[in-house]
Amino acid sequence: MSSNANVYAAIERRYPKDLDSVCIETLDGLTYSWRDLHRASGCIANWLDSLKLKRGDRVAVQVEKSPECLMLYLATLRTGLVYVPLNTAYQRAELDYFLRDAEPAVVVCTPPRLAEIEPIARSARCANVVTLGEQRDGTLLAAAAAFPADRDTVQRAADDLAAILYTSGTTGRSKGAMLSHRNLTSNALTLDQFWGFEAARAAGKRDVLLHALPLFHVHGLFVASHAALFGGAKMLMLPRFDLAQVLERLPRSTVMMGVPTFYTRLLGEPAFNRKHCRSMRLFIAGSAPLLAETHQQFEQRTGHRILERYGMSETVMLVSNPYFESDGPRLAGTVGVPLPGVGVRVVDDDDTRCTVGEIGAVQVNGPNVFAGYWCMPDKTKDEFSADGWFRTGDIGYFGGRDVPARYLTLVGRSKDLIISGGYNVYPKEIEGYIDDMPDVDESAVIGVPHPDFGEAVVAIVVGNNGAVLEPTALVDALKGRIANYKVPKRVFIVEQLPRNTMGKVQKNVLRERYAGTFRSSPAVGVRPSSAPAAAPK
Numbered sequence: 001m002s003s004n005a006n007v008y009a010a011i012e013r014r015y016p017k018d019l020d021s022v023c024i025e026t027l028d029g030l031t032y033s034w035r036d037l038h039r040a041s042g043c044i045a046n047w048l049d050s051l052k053l054k055r056g057d058r059v060a061v062q063v064e065k066s067p068e069c070l071m072l073y074l075a076t077l078r079t080g081l082v083y084v085p086l087n088t089a090y091q092r093a094e095l096d097y098f099l100r101d102a103e104p105a106v107v108v109c110t111p112p113r114l115a116e117i118e119p120i121a122r123s124a125r126c127a128n129v130v131t132l133g134e135q136r137d138g139t140l141l142a143a144a145a146a147f148p149a150d151r152d153t154v155q156r157a158a159d160d161l162a163a164i165l166y167t168s169g170t171t172g173r174s175k176g177a178m179l180s181h182r183n184l185t186s187n188a189l190t191l192d193q194f195w196g197f198e199a200a201r202a203a204g205k206r207d208v209l210l211h212a213l214p215l216f217h218v219h220g221l222f223v224a225s226h227a228a229l230f231g232g233a234k235m236l237m238l239p240r241f242d243l244a245q246v247l248e249r250l251p252r253s254t255v256m257m258g259v260p261t262f263y264t265r266l267l268g269e270p271a272f273n274r275k276h277c278r279s280m281r282l283f284i285a286g287s288a289p290l291l292a293e294t295h296q297q298f299e300q301r302t303g304h305r306i307l308e309r310y311g312m313s314e315t316v317m318l319v320s321n322p323y324f325e326s327d328g329p330r331l332a333g334t335v336g337v338p339l340p341g342v343g344v345r346v347v348d349d350d351d352t353r354c355t356v357g358e359i360g361a362v363q364v365n366g367p368n369v370f371a372g373y374w375c376m377p378d379k380t381k382d383e384f385s386a387d388g389w390f391r392t393g394d395i396g397y398f399g400g401r402d403v404p405a406r407y408l409t410l411v412g413r414s415k416d417l418i419i420s421g422g423y424n425v426y427p428k429e430i431e432g433y434i435d436d437m438p439d440v441d442e443s444a445v446i447g448v449p450h451p452d453f454g455e456a457v458v459a460i461v462v463g464n465n466g467a468v469l470e471p472t473a474l475v476d477a478l479k480g481r482i483a484n485y486k487v488p489k490r491v492f493i494v495e496q497l498p499r500n501t502m503g504k505v506q507k508n509v510l511r512e513r514y515a516g517t518f519r520s521s522p523a524v525g526v527r528p529s530s531a532p533a534a535a536p537k
């Protein structure tokens, strides 16, 4: 029989020799060994098997971050089912859409949200709804405890589906990116080598990953967690990014991955210094553009050059600055070079390659590129070129002044998209919600510079004839309906929106007009610190 392409089989093959060594340490100091991870995910997998689900059935999960959440992900892989993680910020209308679209056979939610989510799951014809809390509570673990830990990992082919990740859509309809076992394993193995995990192991060192990202997106799940799982590294798992908790754990970590907000928040803490970073070998940033000033200030303060990389749900990681000097310099402002085995090209409107330095659309192909959007064959077709390259929607160029030709720089997006604190927000979706409100004539949603989140969502709203609109009432009406990070941080009521001669709303004019909305704060490190001002021990 050919070797099993199941992601878990690849992880299991790479478990450290000492299965009793620590794999995960939690905020409250609890430790889990590799054996614990294997056995507990085995119990959950055996419980999943007992439900007699069909091959390819989906397991939708909206739970807080915990080691058990990671075990549930691994259990889903081990049974050959398809993992569908959902952002914990999603509210009723969003969940209703995702569950109807994914038609999961199992829904796992937090105990406090069961009453809200169970009816939504049932109306999406899901027969199995269980709960998982942050403190090992809920019905899932209680049910799984009755099952043995031993089991085999289900045989999967490389092209079989492992996960579906929902991405926000330009039309307001989210799309489920279908990721195969090949996509996930090939990317994890590439990063293991390219980012120096393999070399650290070869030198007899054990990496310690400081994990403060959420577990429901590519960054926290398929980049950070996979790096630790494929690399046999120890994970210091924090429920979320908390400055004090991060500062306390940095001195015994070797790698951290984060969105740029992590780095601006660290810089905002005057006590943060080189001593905190004494055991670190690598800081990685992604999911949103890292400002050059953050890059420079971080290097000045810590002596570490942040490694910026570029990825997306549909492709996992595609381009990265090098870790090893032999692979090239780490260049601020660029996202680096195509990862080994990944094809990246910059093209014009006819999908013809641009010359070095010429700006065009970024396209990608390789073992990391997803299989298409769930139940959206037409949308999938639109997003690929005739010769099979995925259109990322980003605009960029190779090379440039003093930059080698294989380095990619991103300059914009072809889609109207805001990236706030590493989360993608599509203005069209938010405009849809606002325009549906009583007394609203129309709206324009834009992203403006924000010192903490990079970009923040702002809405400019026009009322129906003579109607008096209250910004706070609009914001309150949105909260609870959509995820908090999508809710505009400011709403401006205006008489009319600027339009060009074709009648199209001029968002560039609005972006300029409202660019200073959050400018009163310093450019870097806006947050009042909750961290101890003391130097590290």
Ligand code: MLC
Binding pocket: 212, 213, 214, 217, 218, 219, 220, 240, 241, 259, 261, 262, 286, 287, 288, 310, 311, 312, 313, 420, 421, 422, 423, 453, 484, 485, 486
């Ligand atoms: C929280 N809020 C946000 C926000 N996160 N608003 C805008 N953008 C965000 N990213 C809201 C909160 O709900 C709250 O609203 C208010 O803003 C203040 O929140 P906070 O306490 O300051 O936020 P915090 O909980 O600290 O979270 C900020 C954060 C978090 C940056 C740490 O958003 C985060 O972990 N982001 C990472 C996202 C991520 O993993 N992206 C990867 C996608 S994968 P209120 O109303 O309650 O005051 C991908 C591919 C790739 O993009 O290449 O990686």
